[in-house]
Ligand SMILES: Nc1ncnc2c1ncn2[C@@H]1O[C@H](COP(=O)(O)OP(=O)(O)OP(=O)(O)O)[C@@H](O)[C@H]1O
């Protein structure tokens with residue numbers, strides 16, 4: 228063996244006349260390693276991505292994070308994937324069948340990434356750890372602990388970029404696909420009662436600190452929130468704002484993409500810690516069960532979070548709907564849904580906050596008129612509708628406020644004339660909106676004439692002030 232090693236070294240040295248010094252060193256290293264491979268007895272450990280129940284192997288994720296952080300070793304592999312996202316550095320990812328080396332407490336370790344494509348075209352991904360048998364007893368436990376710690380630190384750093392997970396077609400093993408959570412809403416940009424905002428966030432915080440308490444009571448460590456209210460009142464925006472405030476990912480469950488009750492359970496099991504599990508427009512499913520293949524009892528079990536309880540991690544669920552009046556009360560009973568939060572249409576106070584946020588106007592001579600209009604008409608516009616009028620008229624706050632008052636009046640007249648239609652901020656109907664005025668479902672109606680008359684009077688009144 229020694230003669231063989233010497234022979235190889237001599238050959239290598241002569242080749243070094245033709246290679247650059249660094250290349251020469253690498254070649255020698257590789258040779259030494261392959262010689263070592265023949266001399267020592269190795270032990271292999273497989274870390275598959277999914278277990279036999281097709282659940283995500285949490286340790287695989289940690290290994291993947293850890294191995295892909297060994298960038299200098301990845302650079303040395305024959306094939307490397309290079310990725311970047313907007314404004315970010317280029318990241319290296321190990322390719323199929325490539326090996327990276329690591330050292331720990333003086334022991335040399337290698338990782339191989341393997342991807343097998345099965346008959347049904349599903350990819351079976353595995354990391355294979357290789358270490359000398361004689362090192363195993365000395366370092367294995369502490370090396371695995373090291374991977375756990377390092378990957379946690381990396382994930383914590385990466386958590387700054389939150390993810391939105393969406394469930395894919397049910398025939399795929401890996402059901403969740405992620406994309407960066409790009410929703411711009413934050414708790415500061417959501418216009419709602421500030422006390423309510425604070426109460427919700429402190430409820431969440433106290434829940435997250437209560438692991439022991441739930442455990443003692445024998446309850447699943449879970450808290451569910453129902454956000455309900457008319458369309459465009461900020462429910463979906465609030466979900467994004469909650470996630471950002473907690474630094475949690477969002478799992479958005481699309482019930483129409485779930486094949487049956489066990490598929491729904493599987494989706495829940497495959498969610499990770501520190502995430503919000505969200506079902507939007509729950510009322511649509513409850514009012515029209517044909518919109519999904521999930522049964523009502525499957526959905527109730529999902530809401531109760533029983534399957535997730537085996538992980539012992541916290542679960543925060545958020546459901547949104549427009550109207551809860553027609554929902555069967557047991558579906559929303561305490562324990563199943565813990566906190567009900569109503570998102571109302573926009574009143575004068577919310578209007579003031581929107582004017583500040585969207586137009587930068589804190590005070591305006593028209594505000595008393597707007598307030599008076601709100602008093603007469605009540606709140607009939609959603610924050611989304613008012614926000615849209617402000618965006619359309621952002622170059623002229625006066626025009627924006629007039630548009631809001633006119634829209635409120637239209638809805639008031641429509642209600643008193645028992646008309647079907649109401650003013651809606653539908654940007655697809657550009658009939659009048661391009662001039663920053665209004666959209667109206669029934670433009671030929673007598674109510675509109677009445678509004679125009681009112682609008683003329685109002686303009687004159689404002690002009691006088
Ligand atoms: N309370 C609010 N504060 C600030 N902006 C709001 C608010 N409500 C709505 N908006 C604006 O309207 C848009 C639509 O809001 P969002 O999608 O959150 O409403 P929603 O209640 O989820 O409606 P839907 O019931 O139709 O799903 C948001 O992007 C945001 O710009």
Ligand SMILES: [Mg+2]
Nearest residue numbers: 462463507547
């Ligand atoms: Mg929504």
